[in-house]
Amino acid sequence: MDFEAAKALCRSFPGATEDIKWGEDLVFSVGEKMFAVTGNAAPAQAMSFKAEDERFLELTDRPGIIPAPYLARAKWVRVDASADLGDEEAAQLLRRAYELVFAKLTKKLQREITEAAAS
Incomplete structure (x- = not known):
């Protein structure tokens, strides 16, 4: 998994934002949800x-993929550099992560994000 390509992909999702949390972690969110x-x-x-x-x-x-510390109860995974996870599969998983979080947003916020991305 190419982590720099993964970051670029996360930045490309409609309404995606990024910020630093906990001092050193780069967090990608949509509608203020990670x-x-x-x-x-x-x-x-x-x-x-x-x-x-x-x-x-x-x-x-799978080797190199573990339940994410502090977030495993919410079904988050942590992928490290040793994981046998191709870029295409990683992109699909990241897109799905975005979709899962986007689906939990209010319909109004979903509409606002979709309309902003279309313009």
Whole structure:
């Protein structure tokens, strides 16, 4: 998984924002709700993101992917540099993380984000 490409992908999602939290973590959010977190230092060594409930156990059974510290109860996974996770699969998982969080936003906020992205 190319973490720099993953960061660029997260930045490209409609309404996505990024900020530094907890002193050193780069957090990607939509509607002020987090969907991915990575280290701010370059090059990044790991990335955490929301996973579908059904895929959480499957993903965490793979080498280099563990339940994300502090966020595992919300079905977040942490992928480190040793994980055998291709860029295409990583992109699909990050897009799904974004979609899962976006779906929990209010309909009004979803509409505002969609309209802003279209203009």
